[in-house]
Amino acid sequence: MGRIKFNRVLFLMVLQIFLVATTTGDETCESDRKMEEQCRLHNYKTVKPLLDYFRQVRNEIEQSETKEKQISELNSDLMEKYHEIVRIxxxxxxxxxxLNEYKNKVxxxxxxxxxxxxxxxKSESEINSLKEQLTDKSTNLENCQVQLKSVNSSLIEKDENIKRFSEIIKNKTEHQKTLELELEKSKSILVKHEKDIQLCRSEINKLNTTSENIRExxxxxQLKLKESETKLIDKVKQNQLCQSELDKLSPTTCIPFGEDPGVHQLNVSGIGLFNVLCDSQLAGPGWIVIQQRVxxxxxxxxxxxxxxxxxxxFxxxxFLGLEKIHRITSLQxxxxxxxxxxxxxxTYNFRYDDFKISxxxxxxxxxLGKFNGTIRDGMRYxxxxxxxxxxxxNDKDNYANCAAWFESGWWYKYSSPCNLNAPYGPLLRWWDKSYKYIFNLKEVKMLIRPKKR
Incomplete structure (x- = not known):
C-alpha cells in the first residue's frame, strides 16, 4: 500500500513538470514555426519515455485501485464471513x-x-408364575371334583359301615359289660382266695409248732395252697385276657392291633372315637402315624x-391333629x-425317646427327649x-410370621432348620441345628408308639 501511494505522488509531480515543459515548448515553437517539426520530434523523444512510464504507472495505479477494491471487497466478505462464523x-x-441436555435426557x-x-x-415372571399357579389350581380343582365324587360315594358306603359298626359296637359294649361283671367276680374270687391263702399260711404256722403227725x-x-395258687394264676390269666379284650374294645394306641396295619379306631379320653393309621412295616408293630408326606x-x-x-x-x-396328638401323648x-x-x-431313620406336646x-x-440316630439332630432347635x-x-421373630413366610404350620423359633410340613421344593430340607444343609426331601413320616419299660 505504501509503494502504491508513493507512485501516485511521483506521477503527479512528473505530470506537472510535463505540463510546464509542454507549455514552454509550445511557446518556443510558436516563435519559431520553422522549428516546429524539430520541436515535435524533440518533445516526442524527450517525453515518450516519460509517457510510457506514466502509462505503466497509470496501469499499475488502476490495477492497484482494482486490487484495493477487491481487497476491500474481500475484507468486507471476510468480515461478513467472520460475523457469520461467530453466529455459527x-x-x-x-x-x-x-445436545448435552438432550444427551442427559436420553x-x-x-x-x-x-x-x-x-x-x-418382573411383572412377566409374576404373571407366568400366577398362570402356572392358576393352571395347578385348575388341575387341583378338577382332582378335587373327582375326589369329591369319590368321597360322596365313599361317604354313602361309610354310612352303611357306620350303621354296621354301630351294631357291632353295641354288641361289643354288651359283651364288655359281661366281661366287666366276670372281671368283678374274678376279683372277688381272687380276694377270697387271697384270704384263704392267708388262713392257710396261718394254719401252716400253727402246724409248724405242733408235732410231726401234724406235718402230714x-x-x-400245702397241696391245697398250690391248688389255690394254680387257680389264682388261672384267674390272673383270665383277668389279663379280659383286659386285652377290653383294650381291643377300647384301644388308646395301635399296640392291640399288632401286625395288622392300616386304619383302626382309637378311643381316647376327651376326644372319643377317631380313626388313625397304624404302621408295622417301618419299625415294628404298634406305631401311630401322626404326619405323612408322600x-x-x-x-x-x-x-x-x-x-x-x-x-x-390316610x-x-x-396331619393327625394337634389336639389328638396331645391327648394320646398325655396318657403315657x-x-x-x-x-x-x-x-x-x-433313607434316614431316627428317634426321640420322650415325645409329647402340651x-x-x-x-x-x-x-422331644433324647435323640438317637445316624444324622444330626435337626429338630432340637x-x-x-x-x-x-x-x-x-407364636414364634420369637419380632419382624415376620415364620408360618406365613414358610407357608406351613410348625414349631418355629425364628425359623426352623427342619420344617417337615414345608411345601415340596427347596424349603422341604433336613438341616442340623447349626443350619448346615444336609439334603432335600421327597418323603416324610412321623410315627409314635408307647415307650417300652
Missing amino acids: HETFVKEAAL IKGENDLQLCQIKVD EQKKI GGDESFDRDWATYRKGFGS ESDF RFELYIHLVAQNGR DEDNGYALS SENMKFSTFDHD
Whole structure:
C-alpha cells in the first residue's frame, strides 16, 4: 500500500513538470514555426519515455485501485464471513448445550427404560408364575371334583359301615359289660382266695409248732395252697385276657392291633372315637402315624383350627391333629420315630425317646427327649416352642410370621432348620441345628408308639 501511494505522488509531480515543459515548448515553437517539426520530434523523444512510464504507472495505479477494491471487497466478505462464523459458533455452542441436555435426557430415559424393562420382566415372571399357579389350581380343582365324587360315594358306603359298626359296637359294649361283671367276680374270687391263702399260711404256722403227725396235715394244706395258687394264676390269666379284650374294645394306641396295619379306631379320653393309621412295616408293630408326606397335593398352609383338628387323607398326605396328638401323648410316655427319604432315594431313620406336646392353652409346645440316630439332630432347635400358623404367630421373630413366610404350620423359633410340613421344593430340607444343609426331601413320616419299660 505504501509503494502504491508513493507512485501516485511521483506521477503527479512528473505530470506537472510535463505540463510546464509542454507549455514552454509550445511557446518556443510558436516563435519559431520553422522549428516546429524539430520541436515535435524533440518533445516526442524527450517525453515518450516519460509517457510510457506514466502509462505503466497509470496501469499499475488502476490495477492497484482494482486490487484495493477487491481487497476491500474481500475484507468486507471476510468480515461478513467472520460475523457469520461467530453466529455459527454461537449457534453451535447453543446446539452443543442443547445436545448435552438432550444427551442427559436420553441417558435418563435409557435408565428409566431399563428400570421399566426390569419391572416388566418382573411383572412377566409374576404373571407366568400366577398362570402356572392358576393352571395347578385348575388341575387341583378338577382332582378335587373327582375326589369329591369319590368321597360322596365313599361317604354313602361309610354310612352303611357306620350303621354296621354301630351294631357291632353295641354288641361289643354288651359283651364288655359281661366281661366287666366276670372281671368283678374274678376279683372277688381272687380276694377270697387271697384270704384263704392267708388262713392257710396261718394254719401252716400253727402246724409248724405242733408235732410231726401234724406235718402230714401241713402237706395237705400245702397241696391245697398250690391248688389255690394254680387257680389264682388261672384267674390272673383270665383277668389279663379280659383286659386285652377290653383294650381291643377300647384301644388308646395301635399296640392291640399288632401286625395288622392300616386304619383302626382309637378311643381316647376327651376326644372319643377317631380313626388313625397304624404302621408295622417301618419299625415294628404298634406305631401311630401322626404326619405323612408322600408326594401328594395336600397343602400344609392351614389355619390354627385346621391343624388343631387334623386334615388330609390316610392314603396320601395328612396331619393327625394337634389336639389328638396331645391327648394320646398325655396318657403315657411315647417315643417319636421319623422316617425320611431324600431326593436321591436314600433313607434316614431316627428317634426321640420322650415325645409329647402340651395342651392348647400352652400352645401345643413341643417336647422331644433324647435323640438317637445316624444324622444330626435337626429338630432340637424347635424344642419347647409353641406351634405357629399364619393366624397364630407364636414364634420369637419380632419382624415376620415364620408360618406365613414358610407357608406351613410348625414349631418355629425364628425359623426352623427342619420344617417337615414345608411345601415340596427347596424349603422341604433336613438341616442340623447349626443350619448346615444336609439334603432335600421327597418323603416324610412321623410315627409314635408307647415307650417300652
